[in-house]
Amino acid sequence: MGDGLTPPEHLTDEVTPAPELFDPAVADSLVAFFAKALARDARHRFDTYEDMADAWRRVFTALPAPATDHVPSAEEIPLAVGRDTPLERVGLTPKARSALERIGVHTVGDLIDQDQMALSRLAGVSQATKTEIRRRARELRAVFATSHTVTAEPTGDGDTRTVAGIETLLELLAGPVTRRRSAETAVVSMLLGSDVPPGDDHPPHWPSQVDLARHAGVTSQRVSQILHRLTERWQELPDMSRVRDEIVVLIEANGGVMSADELAGELIAAHGSFSPEPRRTTQAIGVVRAVVEVELARGGDARVDQHRLDKVVLIGREPDDPNAEHTAMDFMQYAAQLGRIAHGLASQSLPATRARALERLREPAPPSAMPQMSDSRMLFLAAAAGGVAVSPQEQLYQVGMAAETALRLAAGSLAVSPGRSLSIEEVRKRVRARFPKAEDLPGRPKLDQYLSAAGIALEWRHDRYTTPTRPGSDLFASRTRGTRxxxxxxxxxxxxxxxxxxxxxxxxxxxxxxxxxxxxxxxxxxxxxxxxxxxxxxxxxxxxxxxxxxxxxxxxxxxxxxxxxxxxxxxxxxxxxxxxxxxxxxxxxxxxxxxxxxxxxxxxxxxxxxxxxxxxxxxxxxxxxxxxxxxxxxxxxxxxxxxxxxxxxxxxxxxxxxxxxxxxxxxxxxxx
Structure with missing residues (x-):
């Protein structure tokens, strides 16, 4: 603390730990606790040991309920998650998530890649929490060891019907290719995202009719005619009928509004896709687009509507009652409000804690007819509408966050005990686990500079980063902020x-x-x-x-x-x-x-x-x-x-x- 040179007895600084060093669920409470416990003026500290112990216990007894209101069962998991899904969404308790975060496990993929015996040897973790972690890990491994093709309910004749994968759906939507329909083929390929050029990391999502006309070399009027003919054919496809119903149910279950990207992620998790990114997501968004086009072609009977916000497309659920006083647009405009707040929060130099973000997101009143959303759903909807990302700790941050900033904010995940070390790739993995959509960390020597600037005392020795060997050194010795x-x-x-x-x-x-x-x-x-x-x-x-x-x-x-x-x-x-x-x-x-x-x-x-x-x-x-x-x-x-x-x-x-x-x-x- 201080300037590192002045004797402590001559300082008037107050110790204020950086909140990013703590679990976001208790960050605000712990900062307040340590500020009082370590106050320079003894009159401002806790009066007795009992007062201090009570305050410490209150930090954890006041923990919010798990982010998910409904803990998915093993049978429900295939429809709910993918490898990149944060652990908050698979029903793990805060204690279990905290234990896993200490070893760099933040997503479903991280968990299922862990050795079962290593999970049994987690230090400082109760047996009940270890059992919870191992059980959920086994269930998730079972899910991802099988095909992503999901079996539907039995048909009337006793057979079972399988849900087609994303690539199969695209083939059904595209139909046969003929020379006479070259313009239609061009429109369909761009609409469905099936012609992403190799190496294109930013393919177009949800192209407008003008984009489609330019791509196919025809007029916008011609594109309208093609879309009309396509939607008529798509309405007759049994697989697409099931996907349309599936999307309507998903939107209803998520507050009446979702982004196209969110729906695409759910379709990939439920149907599976063997295409690499970014083609996988682009194609899944193409399927969502086809569903929306078919629904909109139904006119007054449409079950969904769409609303575009720059690069974000929102899909809202229309009421079944024609006399209802609300519309899907009410839900989508509310989501747009949340998106603007989320974008502002994510633009701050220090991401807001989950509690502070929720406080801001609760400021606009939702439409009276809107289904009640969980706190977690509100955060994810706001991020989707604002074009920003949500960390596994449910903090909002910018997509493409600067690598140096991500490293500084993820400093708490880089703690290593004496005798342990981290490779460059392990450092990258731990930071990526905290902020999956941030800019990738560079290699050395630039990474050394970033670590030093962030106040993370790791030294490069024997091709790995280790804790300093100097007596009294501390990984986070410079992480406190002085407020004179x-x-x-x-x-x-x-x-x-x-x-x-x-x-x-x-x-x-x-x-x-x-x-x-x-x-x-x-x-x-x-x-x-x-x-x-x-x-x-x-x-x-x-x-x-x-x-x-x-x-x-x-x-x-x-x-x-x-x-x-x-x-x-x-x-x-x-x-x-x-x-x-x-x-x-x-x-x-x-x-x-x-x-x-x-x-x-x-x-x-x-x-x-x-x-x-x-x-x-x-x-x-x-x-x-x-x-x-x-x-x-x-x-x-x-x-x-x-x-x-x-x-x-x-x-x-x-x-x-x-x-x-x-x-x-x-x-x-x-x-x-």
């Missing part, structure tokens, strides 16, 4: 030289630094910093004023809204406008490849946008160049408009003494 509660003031005769050295170091390594000055020194310090180091100034207040005026917002309305209480609708609307319109402009201005000095930044604190400062301070997020924040404060307090400055360590804070910027005494030299 006392004043930060210059000390000693070398304050000017120390400020010079701190500024030069930050500029050299493209770092972040909050520069604190007295209010009276603000103007002089600003001019000195800009002149000596050639910084580009970004005046936050000026950008805010210019942006709101360009939108035609009356300035009197801004002043009146600013004076309102935080919960007042006018104040909340102003904050929303700042976040939606001003912050993107600031973010764009900060993308330049030059050192930037942020000035007059109080609106960021005033309108709840300090996450922008937090992202600048986050060492896991690459910066084009150094970023400095100039803050006027009294008494050396680390506050911006009464809000704590979100730094990752005290090394990102410095006090600038008057002697540094005053012309008669300044000694600072420009960066060369």
């Amino acid at each position: 509660t006392g004043p930060l003031l210059p000390a000693g005769p070398d304050a000017v030289a120390e400020a010079d050295a701190r500024l030069a170091a930050v500029l050299d390594r493209d770092g972040f630094l909050a520069v604190l000055v007295k209010p009276a020194a603000l103007g002089g310090a600003r001019r000195a910093l800009l002149d000596r180091f050639g910084l580009t100034e970004l005046n936050v207040t000026a950008v805010l004023v210019e942006t709101l005026r360009s939108l035609g917002v009356p300035w009197q309305l801004v002043l009146e809204s600013d004076a309102r209480e935080a919960a007042h609708p006018d104040r909340r609307n102003l904050e929303s406008a700042v976040r939606a319109e001003v912050v993107p402009r600031l973010t764009a201005a900060l993308a330049i490849d030059a050192a930037v000095l942020l000035t007059e930044a109080a609106p960021l604190a005033r309108y709840g946008c300090m996450d922008l400062v937090a992202s600048l301070a986050d060492n896991g997020v690459p910066r084009p160049a150094a970023r400095l924040l100039l803050v006027a404060t009294r008494g050396g307090k680390q506050l911006l408009d009464e809000e704590p400055i979100p730094v990752t360590s005290t090394g990102q804070l410095t006090w600038l003494p008057d002697a540094w910027w005053q012309p008669a005494q300044a000694t600072g030299k420009a960066r060369t």
